[in-house]
Amino acid sequence: MSEKTTSGASGVSGASGATSAPLLEVDGVTKSFRVPRNAAGHNRLTALDGVDLRLGRGETLGVVGESGCGKSTLARVLLLLERPDAGTVRFDGTDPFSLKKKELLAWRRRVQMVFQDPFASLNARMPAADIIGEPWRTHRDVAPTARARETRVRELLDLVGLRAGDAFRFPNEFSGGQRQRLGIARALALNPDLIVCDEPVSALDLSVQAQVLNLLADLQQRLQVSYVFISHDLSVVRHVADRVSVMYLGKVIEHGATEDVFDRPLHPYTSALMSAAPALDVTGAAPRGDRPLLSGEIPSPLDPPSGCRFRTRCPQAVDKCAGEAPQVRARDGVPGTRLEPHEGRCHFPLSIEPVGTRSAGR
Template identity: 80%
Template structure:
């Protein structure tokens, strides 16, 4: 079987920012440090990690809101950072965003119809005609589970979950290939979260859209993602198929995250897995540890971890997998060598 063609390929991505000097005199914050990832068409990639690990910076680079210092981004075989003029505008239609706060991301003075149709004001060459516009808005409202009669209501007249549905409808207006979802359900009640997640899954099945799904909630990521990338201080330290990463984590940090996530047994009772408590705080990205960046909080760390950055190790998956399950650790928790 031939390997699937990826929609998105990121290689060696680095991004730093100049900030005020810290006590050690350092003023360069490295938000992304050699990030690699691959995303297939119609897939969902879950991007997880603590606050400050670089998830949002990676999202901004994928959306071309930030330019990387090094590395390449290829979308459907094209480097979007080389595009200009009409070619760049056409590319921007293919990548859209669903924001974390469903109220702050919507203009309170615009109706639902105006909000959903806002992208057409910029991309006029693909906008429906004035006669078709109203019908297209009604279609998008119904696609995301709202009523056509909601078109003339304002954001304050909707619940949080309904506002997020409007945001999703706006993202779909240009028929994108990729949607970056930045914590899209974290501001919603649990019952509403499930509704929005099910909506995203249904839209993916119907439209074939691809998602990069950023979240700190591992139970949500396990529900929606096909593959998971775990970030720590600007690096992806583990990635692979979702079930394998959750059931057989390679990196101690991943295992600690999984142990903190609530689980349910088959009978519906709360899981009783042992909680892994990490020592210390997340180091400053202005002064990351040498060697393995997780070593200052890791119970397995040795002198080697302080002097030598770990190479990726892992296990091979199915022949048609875009990437194997890999983790960057000198002492992986469970390992079958790649190719075994």
């Protein structure tokens, strides 16, 4: 992978040392949905609860967590498909939810999406050239002229590793990896600043996954596009992300530089996730019996546990965990890392306070 753009907590620093504001800022975003009332009488499902994120220009933010943690809802909020109940989203210093008509249309050009299923996200009745050019039908003011359109389609096909002759083929004539390349070309047609990638390689074979990931990295280096990369595959996230946010039941419970989160996790949930991920090289890995084990199922988001939401599955939970919601505790980045401080939402972060100093009980 190519070297990433250097970033900081309050901005992004390039090679020249200049600092600029983050491209994307999410502060305290909450989103809930009304659902049928359950046996306990609850009818509000909180998908996002006080989510904070930062994304710099030319940077990749990985978002990981189990199914139902709120990753897809977060993507929908970032794409303005859902309006948050509380909190703010700022894109390049502007609240996109406040925009109207032409300003909103112009904003939508700057944020695009690559979907999980490279076949379902493409119109099977349209050739590749029409699929790539489909965004220009809505955004007419930036669409190429009829004469330049064919040239631009060929440029985009070449950019994603497809041939000019592929412009006349239909989605069913492409392989899975080629279809995802076509979806990426469509996302690039409007020259976006941010692409939200929702499980973009999970439907592909492993060898094809590597090709698509390398393509995304190459495009980022050439175009300085930013990614929010949502995935359940930890090995993929480690390969592509500058920073990682770990979600659990609607909350970001850990955030930091990728190497910090993977190698020195602060939250017990993150530690369990990392230890459970398969690895070819287990040199220095903890023996199986020493790895953190989780018990029980994920609680219902309709009725989350009091205090720390992870406490019902945490092997190290104590009374304090049930009675008091943990605040974010930060640890300065390890010398040599380029990114913002490492943070965890836990009363007893693993790398700050030894387990032996905690009180027993639940």
